[in-house]
Amino acid sequence: HARDLAVVKAKMQKAVVVLGSATPGIRSYYNARTQKYAFLELTQRVQNRPLPRIDIVDMKAQKEAHGKTPILSDTMTLAIAETLARKEQSLLFLNKRGFDTFLVCGDCGYNFRCPNCAVALKSHLAESIIKCHYCDHTQKSMPLCPNCRSGKILSYGTGTQKLEKEIERLFPGARICRMDSDTTARKGSQEEILCALEQKKIDILVGTQMITKGHDFPFITLVGVIAADTSLNMPDFRASEKTFQMLTQVAGRGGRGTVCGRVIIQTFNPEHYALQYTQKHDYPSFYSDEIEFRRALQYPPFSRIICLRLSSGKKDALMETAQETGRKARELAARHGNAVEIIGPSESPLAKIRGQYRQQMLIKGRNSRILHAIAFDLMEKHETSAVKITVDVDPENFM
Ligand SMILES: [Zn+2]
Ligand SMILES: [Zn+2]
Numbered sequence: 001h002a003r004d005l006a007v008v009k010a011k012m013q014k015a016v017v018v019l020g021s022a023t024p025g026i027r028s029y030y031n032a033r034t035q036k037y038a039f040l041e042l043t044q045r046v047q048n049r050p051l052p053r054i055d056i057v058d059m060k061a062q063k064e065a066h067g068k069t070p071i072l073s074d075t076m077t078l079a080i081a082e083t084l085a086r087k088e089q090s091l092l093f094l095n096k097r098g099f100d101t102f103l104v105c106g107d108c109g110y111n112f113r114c115p116n117c118a119v120a121l122k123s124h125l126a127e128s129i130i131k132c133h134y135c136d137h138t139q140k141s142m143p144l145c146p147n148c149r150s151g152k153i154l155s156y157g158t159g160t161q162k163l164e165k166e167i168e169r170l171f172p173g174a175r176i177c178r179m180d181s182d183t184t185a186r187k188g189s190q191e192e193i194l195c196a197l198e199q200k201k202i203d204i205l206v207g208t209q210m211i212t213k214g215h216d217f218p219f220i221t222l223v224g225v226i227a228a229d230t231s232l233n234m235p236d237f238r239a240s241e242k243t244f245q246m247l248t249q250v251a252g253r254g255g256r257g258t259v260c261g262r263v264i265i266q267t268f269n270p271e272h273y274a275l276q277y278t279q280k281h282d283y284p285s286f287y288s289d290e291i292e293f294r295r296a297l298q299y300p301p302f303s304r305i306i307c308l309r310l311s312s313g314k315k316d317a318l319m320e321t322a323q324e325t326g327r328k329a330r331e332l333a334a335r336h337g338n339a340v341e342i343i344g345p346s347e348s349p350l351a352k353i354r355g356q357y358r359q360q361m362l363i364k365g366r367n368s369r370i371l372h373a374i375a376f377d378l379m380e381k382h383e384t385s386a387v388k389i390t391v392d393v394d395p396e397n398f399m
Helices: 002-013 026-033 059-066 074-085 160-170 189-198 228-232 239-251 273-279 283-296 315-335 368-381
Strands: 053-058 089-093 102-105 122-124 129-131 138-140 153-156 176-179 204-207 220-225 262-267 304-312 340-353 356-365 388-393
Touching: 026 283, 053 059, 053 074, 053 273, 074 089, 074 160, 074 220, 074 262, 102 228, 160 176, 160 204, 176 189, 220 239, 228 239, 228 262, 228 273, 239 262, 239 273, 239 283, 262 273, 273 283, 304 315, 304 340, 304 368, 315 340, 315 356, 315 368, 340 368, 356 368, 368 388
Parallel strands: 053 262, 089 204, 089 220, 176 204, 220 262
Antiparallel strands: 102 153, 122 129, 129 138, 304 356, 304 388, 340 356
């Protein structure tokens, strides 16, 4: 990671690094709060710009009103119509970093999480099971919600194309543009879209995360987040942190000029602390909730993680090597007095990429010297050329 490299390099050169962010990483903020880093705070916004107003819409209530959950809530539809009438621009954001669909209880918003790791479980419809992609915990898909006994378990999700179609249907006169990996594959096409946006040739822009960073659009006065749950349900212990950062960045896209922007976030979990503190623009409170979760489950910054990724074109060889590597890892962990925890191996959330099957295993513990020693040992003992193993220290994602 570039940040880690900068810190190491500065140490070697005896230089000072300034880490600046409106949404600092939990680890950096922890280091600042525990006096490992010096802490400086800006208490005023640039030019004292007002913060956007953020509304959270509960999609569970939408289901009751419409019979089935619509892609756009009434609040969102009305806000888009008003923005169109004012001849201003709307940005509708669909996060694609998580799974395409997620399971949620339509009555109470319950999310299926791993009892061991607290990360979201992924549903495998074909086998009617749900599965943890950290520790391989597997359970049968449940017909009833374990929290409220409701039978309304929804598999919810939508793509940019489907969203675009829905907007065309609702707003036939509007100039709509989609910006995702499909429409920006050609070189220069992203610039064209951004240029059209700047010249007010687009009324509604539908897009994925690429529009969240680095661009400033003064005429966008409405930002709509279609499903915050996609991000909250990432199979990653950092899902809340990433959601808070993503939402804060997306919210910052609108109303940077003199007009104050409005942000609408659709979700099945309106009470989730990542959303509540995003709404209040309150990073310190978000941090104090998040750090307690990390402490309780001994996730970083209270430990370090090394992710071992195994991949192969041959599924059987991969499974065999993964099991063998897991067994060896547990042996090595025992030799180190079990100061480290071996989690997995299990199928990676993206189980197959470009013909390569993928498995992953986590080595977690407080002592990074022991973690590295175990990873090094495993790599040395690895012989099968049919299976590739790579080591990812402090991984940024677990897909
Ligand atoms: Zn429920
Ligand atoms: Zn698990």
